[in-house]
Amino acid sequence: MMASARMEQNMNHAGPPPMDGKGNPGTGDQGWKSKLKLPPKDNRIKTTDVTNTKGNEFEDFCLKRELLMGIFEKGWESPSPIQEASIPIALTGRDILARAKNGTGKTGAYTIPILEKCDPSRDEVQAMIIVPTRELALQTSQICIEISKHLGIKCMVTTGGTNLKDDIMRLYEPVHAIIATPGRILDLLNKNLVKIGKCGIMVLDEADKLLSQDFKGMLDNIIDHLPKDRQILLYSATFPLTVEQFMRKHLQNPYEINLMDELTLKGVTQYYAFVQEKQKVHCLNTLFSKLQINQSIIFCNSTNRVELLAKKITELGYSCFYIHAKMNQQHRNRVFHDFRQGLCRNLVCSDLFTRGIDIQAVNVVINFDFPKHAETYLHRIGRSGRYGHLGVAINLITYDDRFSLHKIENELGTEIKPIPKVIDKALYVAEYHMGDDEDGKES
DSSP, X not given: OHHHHHHHHHHHHHOOOOBOTTSOBSSSOHHHHHTOOOOOOOOSOOOHHHHOSOOOOGGGGXXXXXXXXXXXXXXXXXXXXXXXXXXXXXXXXXXXXXXXOTTSSHHHHHHHHHHHHOOTTSOSOOEEEEOSSHHHHHHHHHHHHHHTTTTTOOEEEEOTTSOHHHHHHHTTSOOSEEEEOHHHHHHHHHTTSSOOTTXXXXXXXXXXXXXXXXXTTHHHXXXXXXXXXXXXXXXXXXXXXXXXXXXXXXXXXXXXXXXOSSSSOTTEEEEEEEOOGGGHHHHHHHHHHHSOOSEEEEEOSSHHHHHXXXXXXXXXTOOEEEEOTXXXXXXXXXXXXXXXXXXXXXXXXXXXXXXXXXXXXXXEEEEXXXXXXHHHHHHHHTTSSGGXXXXXXXXXXXXXXXXXXXXXXXXXXXXXXXXXXXOOGGGTOGGGTTSOOGGGGOO
């Protein structure tokens, strides 16, 4: 009797799951689904990086209807492989160690279960997401806010470079989920301005970066403030020794997910062009005139070169923003926001922008300066071809870069081809993806 009463209570809490003709929950109830404000359907071609699933739907995970409403209104139609593998395990409370490529839906893989587990009636921090850069924190918090909009969950983002007083004011209000960079959350914890003693779940996104020398020891200090029975979800595209050491120290029998059959995204075609240093700007000008760029990100190896190149591109008559770590935070936020909104076609940046930044409109990435490390290269080219779409990465290679080129190809097990005279538009332009337009052959 008690069991059936509890079941009835749970059903009342979640709302009875509607059934379709096959007895599946969710899809047959025209009521709530017909009222959703869905964004336009994305009909672009997608690669197996995001389509190679077991065929689960978001409704199969027994999520609250209010969360499903936010997911569908965000335009997420069905789970990607990393979401399909992560969500049900995370909901059981088990620690997770997941490897998946950038741009395959990792943010959804952890935001959905943590928002499902948050209880808006409890006035305490219940979930925390730690990311390595301020831009990624803003982007992740925006996703949390959007998909939790029907749940009544309050998400707060806190990063360095912003006024601590503003954060203190916001912490007087209820906060259920915090998205933060390590330095700032540690500052708030050490000053006793935020309490995470009841925070049952922590996510580390881009874990390899968070556990690098840049943030040495910070994660251990943050974990000291968490309860003993916390759940940790760890996501990383690469898996250096630091991640393994951290896992052994802090994770309890983690469920391991590895979707890295290869390191590079299937939808990104990679080319190199041999040039002399002094020819690079001329070469870039040629690429701009020949390529059908929706939006492009151009990487340099130093902040100084970022500013110089942005000036040159503007002088050539192309619209161009730039962003790097030495700019003040408000300026960085403005550039990031405006580029995302599509106010400018080209963005020149340093490696600040290589991690997790998701701008779907980017179809061309150019390494104006070739990186020295395979990991940097991998994250840079992952800014194009997001979520299973297509894109190109073009590398300007000088004589001094030739060894780095071969090393990176070998380490990533990928092929970077010589640039052809004409790049087939079907490789990177959405309208040509169907391959039925003969004009698409000319670039």
